[in-house]
Amino acid sequence: QYDFSRPIQYDKIDYDKNFAKIDAxxxxxxxxxxxxxxxxxxxxxxxxxxxxxxxxxxxxx
Numbered sequence: 208q209y210d211f212s213r214p215i216q217y218d219k220i221d222y223d224k225n226f227a228k229i230d231a232x233x234x235x236x237x238x239x240x241x242x243x244x245x246x247x248x249x250x251x252x253x254x255x256x257x258x259x260x261x262x263x264x265x266x267x268x
Contacts, residue, residue, distance in 0.1 A: 238262070
């Protein structure tokens with residue numbers, strides 16, 4: 208049996224029901240490019256969540 212620490216409150220997650228698929232190769236390239244941009248512009252560690260938020264803000268995913 209697993210014991211997970213779970214947040215007390217969950218945010219509602221909305222998604223486009225017409226969204227059929229993600230181009231994984233394009234996403235991989237975008238993640239790599241965004242990682243390189245952030246890595247060269249900051250001394251802080253770059254996290255996957257930060258990368259995804261940046262790409263979402265840019266409308267890429």
